[in-house]
Amino acid sequence: MWSKFIGIVLRKEIKDMLRDKRTIITGIILPIILYPIMFGIMGKAVSSMEEEVRTDTTIAIKAEVAADEEIMSVLRDEVFAGSEGIKLIGSDDPVGSLKNEEVKLYLDVSRDPDSGVLEMNLYYDENKMDSTNSQGYVSSLINGYNNQTLHKRLADMGIDIGSLYPVTLSVESISAIAGDRDSVGSGGIYLSMVLPMMLVIFISTGSMAAAVDMFAGEKERKTFEPLLTTRAGRLPVLLGKFIATNFFGIATTAMMLIGLIIGYSLYPQMLTMGMGEVTLKLPALVLGLVVLLVLLLTMIFSGVHVAISTWSRTVKEASSYSTFVMMAGMLPALGTMYMQGGDIKPWMMCVPVLNVIGSLKMVLAGILRYDMIIIAIAASAVFLAVVLAFTLNLFKKESVMFRM
Amino acid sequence: MLEVMNLSKHFGKVRAVDGISFSVGAGEIFGLLGANGAGKTTTLRTLATMLKPTSGTARIAGYDIVERPDDVRPNIGLLFGGDTGLYDRLTAQENIVYFAELNGVDAATAVTRTKELARAFSFTEYLNTQAGKLSKGTRQKVAFSRSIVHNPAVMLFDEPTVGLDVTAKSDVMDFILKCRSEGKCIVLSDHTLSVVERLCDRVGIMKSGVLLGVGTIPELCEQYQCSNLEEVFFKLAGERNVE
Numbered sequence: 001m002w003s004k005f006i007g008i009v010l011r012k013e014i015k016d017m018l019r020d021k022r023t024i025i026t027g028i029i030l031p032i033i034l035y036p037i038m039f040g041i042m043g044k045a046v047s048s049m050e051e052e053v054r055t056d057t058t059i060a061i062k063a064e065v066a067a068d069e070e071i072m073s074v075l076r077d078e079v080f081a082g083s084e085g086i087k088l089i090g091s092d093d094p095v096g097s098l099k100n101e102e103v104k105l106y107l108d109v110s111r112d113p114d115s116g117v118l119e120m121n122l123y124y125d126e127n128k129m130d131s132t133n134s135q136g137y138v139s140s141l142i143n144g145y146n147n148q149t150l151h152k153r154l155a156d157m158g159i160d161i162g163s164l165y166p167v168t169l170s171v172e173s174i175s176a177i178a179g180d181r182d183s184v185g186s187g188g189i190y191l192s193m194v195l196p197m198m199l200v201i202f203i204s205t206g207s208m209a210a211a212v213d214m215f216a217g218e219k220e221r222k223t224f225e226p227l228l229t230t231r232a233g234r235l236p237v238l239l240g241k242f243i244a245t246n247f248f249g250i251a252t253t254a255m256m257l258i259g260l261i262i263g264y265s266l267y268p269q270m271l272t273m274g275m276g277e278v279t280l281k282l283p284a285l286v287l288g289l290v291v292l293l294v295l296l297l298t299m300i301f302s303g304v305h306v307a308i309s310t311w312s313r314t315v316k317e318a319s320s321y322s323t324f325v326m327m328a329g330m331l332p333a334l335g336t337m338y339m340q341g342g343d344i345k346p347w348m349m350c351v352p353v354l355n356v357i358g359s360l361k362m363v364l365a366g367i368l369r370y371d372m373i374i375i376a377i378a379a380s381a382v383f384l385a386v387v388l389a390f391t392l393n394l395f396k397k398e399s400v401m402f403r404m
Numbered sequence: 405m406l407e408v409m410n411l412s413k414h415f416g417k418v419r420a421v422d423g424i425s426f427s428v429g430a431g432e433i434f435g436l437l438g439a440n441g442a443g444k445t446t447t448l449r450t451l452a453t454m455l456k457p458t459s460g461t462a463r464i465a466g467y468d469i470v471e472r473p474d475d476v477r478p479n480i481g482l483l484f485g486g487d488t489g490l491y492d493r494l495t496a497q498e499n500i501v502y503f504a505e506l507n508g509v510d511a512a513t514a515v516t517r518t519k520e521l522a523r524a525f526s527f528t529e530y531l532n533t534q535a536g537k538l539s540k541g542t543r544q545k546v547a548f549s550r551s552i553v554h555n556p557a558v559m560l561f562d563e564p565t566v567g568l569d570v571t572a573k574s575d576v577m578d579f580i581l582k583c584r585s586e587g588k589c590i591v592l593s594d595h596t597l598s599v600v601e602r603l604c605d606r607v608g609i610m611k612s613g614v615l616l617g618v619g620t621i622p623e624l625c626e627q628y629q630c631s632n633l634e635e636v637f638f639k640l641a642g643e644r645n646v647e
Contacts, residue, residue: 001508008505012494019493019534222489226551229452230506231478398455 002239005232009240014247017210026209027248031202031255035263039270049133055085057134060103066090071109074118079145086138098125104134192341192364196357197333198260199253199294204329206252207302208322211245215309216318224401238395242306242388249298289373290363296380297356301329303387310394310401329353341365349375352383405430405589406451406558410460412613413443413450420446422613423460428589428606430557433580435604436593437633439641443613444593445484448560451591452482465557478507481551485563489547492536496527496546499535500553507554514553521549525579541572548579559583561592565599577603597634607633609640616640 017023065071067090080086091097094106106123120142124135154161218224228234263270305322312318332354342365344358355376362369394400406428413421421443428434436444449455451462453473461470465479490499497518504514522528525545530538535546544564552559561580565573580603584590594600600607601621608618617624617640621633630636 005506008502012491012498012502015498016491016493221491222484223491225449225452225454225484226482226489226503227506229454229477229480229482230503231474231508231554232506233474233477402449402454 002236005236006240006243009232009237010244010247013210013214013241013244017213017244017248020213023209023213023248027206027252028255031206031252032259032262034256035259036266039263039267043267043270049129052130053085053133053137054083056087057085057105057137058087058089058103059105059107059138060091060094060097061088061107061109062094063090063092065109071111071118075107075109079142083141086141095123098123098131101125101128104128104131105138107138192361193337195364196360197330197337198256199360200297200329200333200353200357201326202253202256203249203294203298204301204326207245207249207298208305208319208326210248211302211305211309212315212318212322214241214245215306216312216315217309219312219401220314228401234395235392238306238392242302242391245302245306246299249302250295253294253298283368286363286368286370286373289370289377290359293356293359293373293377293380296377296384297353300352300380300384300387301325303384303391307387307391307394310391333357336361341367344372346372346375349373350379352380355379405432406434406462406464406591408447408451408460408462411447411450411457411462412459413446413455414458419613421450421457424608424610424613424615425460426608426615426618428558428591430589431584431587432606433584433590433592433604435600435607436591436610437595437597437600437607437637437641438593438610439595441612442610442641444610445562446613447610448482448562448591448593452480452560453477478554479557481554481556481559483547483551483559483561483564485544485561485566490535490538490543490550493534495532495534496522496538496542497531499546500550503550504553507556509554517553517555518549521553524582525549525575541568541575544568544572544576548576552583557589559588559590561590563594563596564592565594565596573599597637601633609637611641 061075066088072088075088080088088107089103091103091106094103094108097103098106104124108121108123110119111117112119122135122138122142125131151161154164218227227237304325308321308325309318312321332351336348336354336357339361341362344362344367348358349355349372359373359376362372408424408426410423410425411421412419412423424443424447426434436447438444446455450457451464451469453469453476457470461468463469464476467475467479469476491502494502497515500518500521501511501514504517505511509517519528519531522531525548527542527545530542530546535543538546544567548564551561564580565576568576577599580590580592584605592600592603604621606618606620607624609616609624617627617636619627621636624633624636625631628636628639630639
């Protein structure tokens with residue numbers, strides 16, 4: 001009979017919530033379009049910045065230097081040869097021109113009277129993105145010209161540049177020789193920094209609106225009173241609503257992942273912010289365990305939101321407290337953002353939220369520690385049981401359910 | 405059908421209900437009359453098993469509310485007036501069927517019974533309208549239907565006519581009388597004397613959680629040497645915030 005009542009409550013809650021425009025927008029539409037739009041905007045911004053640097057970089061030069069045809073000839077025909085977007089303009093006040101955004105850079109050039117070497121100082125405005133980007137571009141052109149000239153001069157003198165270095169150094173990831181893990185690619189490392197955080201944000205927010213509506217909303221509407229005097233009793237009502245809350249939490253997370261996949265297929269380079277490809281291939285068992293862990297975390301957050309919403313008198317009160325929980329849940333994600341998979345310690349597997357982030361980081365780094373993932377799953381299950389027991393206790397308290 | 409025995413409900417030092425006893429038979433309407441804070445709603449909530457009595461108990465349809473609340477619940481229909489407590493995004497029919505199913509009525513019977521109630525209450529054309537779009541009167545009819553869709557033996561109505569216009573109030577009162585004629589046991593709390601006078605077979609007057617007098621209106625008038633219920637009420641409760 002219990003399962004029948006749980007099913008009735010679950011069916012009603014899903015139907016009810018799916019008719020709520022806010023749920024559809026925040027739980028389904030927003031997560032699915034967020035990443036494609038974000039990747040698209042960022043992709044466009046990055047390519048337009050690159051394009052602007054290549055096609056429009058105006059550099060101020062002191063007027064007297066600009067009048068020196070010999071220096072200008074070196075700059076135009078050698079250092080910046082082939083770089084059509086670079087415009088050199090003479091200025092009586094190049095610093096002022098840079099400050100006033102009339103130019104993107106100021107290049108101070110003088111010739112050493114003894115060696116004849118051109119000494120350059122490149123000034124840029126660190127508070128302006130276009131100036132910073134132009135500085136990088138122009139620096140690379142000057143350094144490239146320097147290296148090219150150095151190689152040519154040494155070659156003219158019959159010297160092999162390789163023989164001038166005392167040592168040579170090649171840097172490789174351990175995955176190239178250890179054989180116990182796959183190379184995840186440089187993109188995988190970036191992904192392990194941001195994906196766990198994104199996932200925690202969506203997991204912690206996904207079930208919030210549903211929990212608030214189904215519990216605090218029910219109190220506010222005064223529908224709890226007739227509901228709790230039905231034959232169904234309290235536990236099936238609580239479980240039916242809890243499962244429905246999870247449904248929306250999982251749906252939101254799934255929509256976010258679908259959005260991520262769509263965003264990746266449309267703008268592949270944006271998933272890792274242009275930091276390379278993700279080459280990791282995970283065994284099905286690991287993938288399954290990680291999915292289980294993510295589901296458990298979704299249920300924990302749902303349980304916490306349900307407990308808060310049960311305790312709160314109004315939707316407003318429940319929303320405020322749940323927002324605080326959501327932000328508290330993000331702290332472990334932010335605190336471990338710069339940790340790599342290899343930095344994860346076993347004790348972290350016992351701490352909810354942190355264990356999911358740690359497991360994801362390890363897996364994305366190609367470190368497949370089944371023992372640690374299983375500890376994480378067990379710890380999450382225990383924590384979930386505690387949260388549910390606490391919520392059930394609240395649900396049984398008439399002073400909480402029918403505050404007067 | 406319903407027997408209340410020395411029932412008390414305290415909230416800390418506040419004695420919301422203090423040792424009240426009364427009984428209501430099948431086909432009878434018992435009215436709880438009292439000013440705000442007299443303990444009427446707490447009494448009904450305790451009888452509905454939402455609150456656990458501090459002491460004493462009650463038997464509803466043969467089941468003790470303390471020992472067997474799970475058996476009591478299918479036998480009661482509960483309605484709170486004023487705020488009808490409907491799910492605004494569900495249709496009128498979905499609201500009623502949901503509660504029927506949670507009271508153990510199978511889905512097909514629940515739909516049939518919902519349509520019968522809609523005909524009886526004249527809101528058939530609104531069955532598929534979301535509750536949030538219904539008028540206050542129609543919402544109250546839907547709430548009524550929801551509370552009795554599982555055909556309970558005992559009905560607990562807390563100020564069922566509050567906030568309704570004259571027509572809706574009359575419909576609700578007619579319906580309560582119809583329920584009585586069908587043999588239902590009804591406990592009704594209200595502080596509108598005209599409603600109590602029209603509907604109730606017996607009345608209990610409450611003040612500060614205590615039941616001061618119980619009987620038919622003529623019995624109470626005779627016992628307290630008054631010409632009408634209003635006088636009895638003022639004499640016993642000493643309150644004037646009733647309509």
